[in-house]
Amino acid sequence: MLDDRKRKILQTIVDDYVTTAEPVGSRTLARKYSLGISPATIRNEMADLEILGFLEQPHTSAGRIPSPRGYRFYVDCLLAPPKIADSDAKLITNWYESRVRSLEEVFQETAKIISRMTHAVSLVTAPQISKALFKYLQFLPLDERRAIVVVVTDAGYVENKVIEMPAGTSFQDLQEIAANINDKLAGLSFGQIKHSVLREIRNDILSNPALFETALAVLRQALAVERSEKVYLGGATQLLAQPEFRDVDKIRGLLTMLEEEKLLSDILHMQDGEGVVVTIGQENKYSGIQNCSVVQATYRVEGQVIGTLAVLGPTRMEYGKIMAVLEFMHQHLGETLKKYKAF
Amino acid sequence: MLDDRKRKILQTIVDDYVTTAEPVGSRTLARKYSLGISPATIRNEMADLEILGFLEQPHTSAGRIPSPRGYRFYVDCLLAPPKIADSDAKLITNWYESRVRSLEEVFQETAKIISRMTHAVSLVTAPQISKALFKYLQFLPLDERRAIVVVVTDAGYVENKVIEMPAGTSFQDLQEIAANINDKLAGLSFGQIKHSVLREIRNDILSNPALFETALAVLRQALAVERSEKVYLGGATQLLAQPEFRDVDKIRGLLTMLEEEKLLSDILHMQDGEGVVVTIGQENKYSGIQNCSVVQATYRVEGQVIGTLAVLGPTRMEYGKIMAVLEFMHQHLGETLKKYKAF
DNA sequence: TATTAGCACTCCTCTCAATCGAGTGCTAAC
DNA sequence: GTTAGCACTCGATTGAGAGGAGTGCTAATA
Structure with a gap:
């Protein structure tokens, strides 16, 4: 679909844009990363990538940013299989050990640590009694x-x-x-x-x-003891640090939505697939989050799916890291819950 | 302490500033409210009130805003005994009836409705088992x-x-x-x-x-079944609508603080007094909220204090309304809990 | 033929000065 | 004691100009 050089350039643009939040220009790209090609060549490739729909230009004389399709290709084809850093894994393990003392805290702290590591909002659904x-x-x-x-x-x-x-x-x-x-x-x-x-x-x-x-x-x-599914929310303030939400009005709608528990379950229930699933921008069905991406994974105890972990953030998010964290967490959570012997 | 006219002017300034969030000038005041005196007279009175410490001027050629001391006087001496509007009381009653089905929801919905009515953050502490x-x-x-x-x-x-x-x-x-x-x-x-x-x-x-x-x-x-005191939080997004927090950086610190449950209990535990208590700006011991005010009240079941209701917002808040809501709620909550027969 | 250097052009952003206007304090008249 | 008049202050808004990062195109180069 794309030759190696275009792939490499697209990947570099996504990586750079994710960290800087600034449109990426050809000159910057050439200077910052040793791609072995000149800005002019990069410009030509960028123009191609834009025509193909992988990049967008906020305005004529700005650099490029990845389009939703660009992110999609990045996630599907350019990302190495997500692998969590050892230090992160250790951090998570320690966090659980030092903070979690009860079943409810498992979920609370899971939400907290995920958001801490991903700099985005995390959502953790607790098991529903009606399935028990x-x-x-x-x-x-x-x-x-x-x-x-x-x-x-x-x-x-x-x-x-x-x-x-x-x-x-x-x-x-x-x-x-x-x-x-x-x-x-x-x-x-x-x-x-x-x-x-x-x-x-x-x-x-x-x-x-x-x-x-x-x-x-x-x-x-x-x-009547049955209660509706509970969603634990973590680190909504993380969003405030993102330049996407520098404008108060933009974040208000999102945070208001996050206070509606019902909507949250809906968002999470749309996805029952296997493994870690990424939904980018307009792929989301709920219009309130169409400039956001959702990464989610289910977790299991003894083979049975009992809940969902998800991360919600701007489309410009660290997909690789977030997927790695969820990949790790959905297993770790299953094991932790087994220890609590409550499911 | 203050003659009637000064009181009236101070009260009008607070009322106006609370709704507009703009410094109040003498001309505006004379035009908007029929006080029966000219802008010039108001100016003189305002100058006096400023010397007495009840008003402040953001800068030389701006109107006046209430100082913390001004708010304090307003709350202590100028406010009619808080009385909730009938329509509000009805709204609350209906809210409970239609939404609350379990004990936990009592607290959640209490927090939600308080914030909805006061346009500020509400905090509701649930009873602690260690007192049981x-x-x-x-x-x-x-x-x-x-x-x-x-x-x-x-x-x-x-x-x-x-x-x-x-x-x-x-x-x-x-x-x-x-x-x-x-x-x-x-x-x-x-x-x-x-x-x-x-x-x-x-x-x-x-x-x-x-x-x-x-x-x-x-x-x-x-x-080990004992769990730490739980604080239910409602309507953090309400703060985003306040002009005080138009700047993302200003609100981030506050919201981050609100995610720390421990801090919240501390803030609420500082106050064990009778009735509705108001803490204004720097009267708060925790420096993170010294540009905020806290209104709180305890609630009881069968005479015993079992928790606290509080509202946290900018010092420019509707003290009268908030106090009325809490006055009403702390009784209503007590009665509701009695129905649940769990305390 | 693919790559690169050069260049004119675009358009956002930042800065600085001018202008505007709400508000003040002071003085003098009522 | 109250009010009208007036000069003055100072934040907010506006607009012009400079700066800079980036682009597309063309022509030269390997």
């Missing part, structure tokens, strides 16, 4: 009127909720109900439970009508 | 090697953790341990437990040396 399997529920006494229902998933994840005990119900009754329910639901996913199994239980419990209403009321409360 | 009273703990089976320890507080708040069962320990053993521990710890605060009671238990358990090590190991794990 119901193991059992149990009631714990609280006082005369209230009890705590604890729902345990197959993997040991626990959600709990304080519930009102319906009038005339004893704690004993609750335990009966629990036994009944556990029989029925063990091994089902929360998604399944919500949509189809409730009705069946209802019929079953009809055989003991005394507890019918209580059981259903309690169960409904118990299943 | 231990009620009991219970083990739930998970598999051969692992169990879940559930710690319940007096008020029904639940924390849980997956623990490794020490080799050679049966689930039966765990339940014995639980009974023993619950006897000892019921009614104590987590703070107390951590610092003094553990030793006692250790001696007690010595009478059953078989379980000694197991019990301590398990208990240590169980108590």
Whole structure:
């Protein structure tokens, strides 16, 4: 598609532009990097690359910047397989060791360290309970009127909720109900439970009508433990350091969007592919981030995908480094979570 | 201290400056507000107010802006007792009803709505478990090697953790341990437990040396459920709309600070007073926010202080409205939490 | 034929001075 | 005590000019 020299020049332009944020001129390029060719030659090649759609010119007498297509080619064809620097890997390992003490902190700190290393915003989705399997529920006494229902998933994840005990119900009754329910639901996913199994239980419990209403009321409360998918956000301020966002108005829209959790999940859910995936500029479906790029990877525990890691930044981003960091992190996170034995 | 006319002028200047963000001149003031006096008179009064330290001049030929002392006087003496608008109160009530479904969302949405109404950053601290009273703990089976320890507080708040069962320990053993521990710890605060009671238990358990090590190991794990105080942040982007932060560099420091949760707790903990408290500019101890003001209030459930609500914004903020919102919210939040019966 | 040097041209950016205007302080009149 | 009038101040805006990085084209070179 492109001869070696054009590739080399395109690559050098991207590399330079990513670090300097200034349009790259032929003279600068020749002086700064020893390409063995003169500025004039570079100019000719640049003109070609522009016609081919890999470069753009902000205005007539400026240097070139990579076009979205240029970035795409760079990412697909010019980038060496992303490999994280040893020092970075060590830094991440240490960070986890020194800062993470609980499951929730795993996600928080993961988001934090990714943004720290990539100078962009990071997004980490935590696993959703609706994909988990119901193991059992149990009631714990609280006082005369209230009890705590604890729902345990197959993997040991626990959600709990304080519930009102319906009038005339004893704690004993609750335990009966629990036994009944556990029989029925063990091994089902929360998604399944919500949509189809409730009705069946209802019929079953009809055989003991005394507890019918209580059981259903309690169960409904118990299943409300499910919470919507949580997105951990890290380092939104990193964006402020980028020249792209030197203008306050430009960044405001983006940050406002980042405060909308729903949008974030949407952005991340668009991608379920394998490995590290890059979405550049207008390739993004959501128009609010069409001057941004997203790099994302899923992470797994014991083979099962349970969440997504992503980095959001200006299209002028360090694709190589970011991909390497995510490549490393999605594995490392899986292992860390295994240690927490919660999934 | 100040005669009526000076008060009126100072108040008008603060009100105008808060909305326009422009230094207020005598001519503008006379034209915009019907004070019944001429620009020249206003000029004289302004000069007096400046000498008294209530106003400042950015430069010789600019209008006046309130000094920190001016804001202080405005807040202490010129502001009518903060009263929330009925429409705002209704808006808040509706917001809760339509958006809040779980305890955690109470805090998230509280932060969100406060910032929405005040156009500034809001901070909401969630209750800390270390102030809560231990009620009991219970083990739930998970598999051969692992169990879940559930710690319940007096008020029904639940924390849980997956623990490794020490080799050679049966689930039966765990339940014995639980009974023993619950006897000892019921009614104590987590703070107390951590610092003094553990030793006692250790001696007690010595009478059953078989379980000694197991019990301590398990208990240590169980108590690690405590997490540090969480601060919910809302509407950091609101700051971007303020002219004070039109310059990206100015806002970066502030936003970076807001990402440091520790600092936030510090800022909020400086104030344990009664009612709504305002801290203006350099009155803040932390130098990073000395061009900002903080308005905060504690909230209670059944008489006990359990957290703080705060608003952080430029010193040029709508003190009256913000105080009214917090006044309303700290009560409303208390009631909402009572509904959730978790404290 | 591919590469390079030279050159005229473009257009952004920075600087500096002139202008504008909102606001002040002072003085004198009311 | 209040107000009108006026000279003065000083930041903000505007516009012209210089500087510089970069381009495209042409002609010379290897």
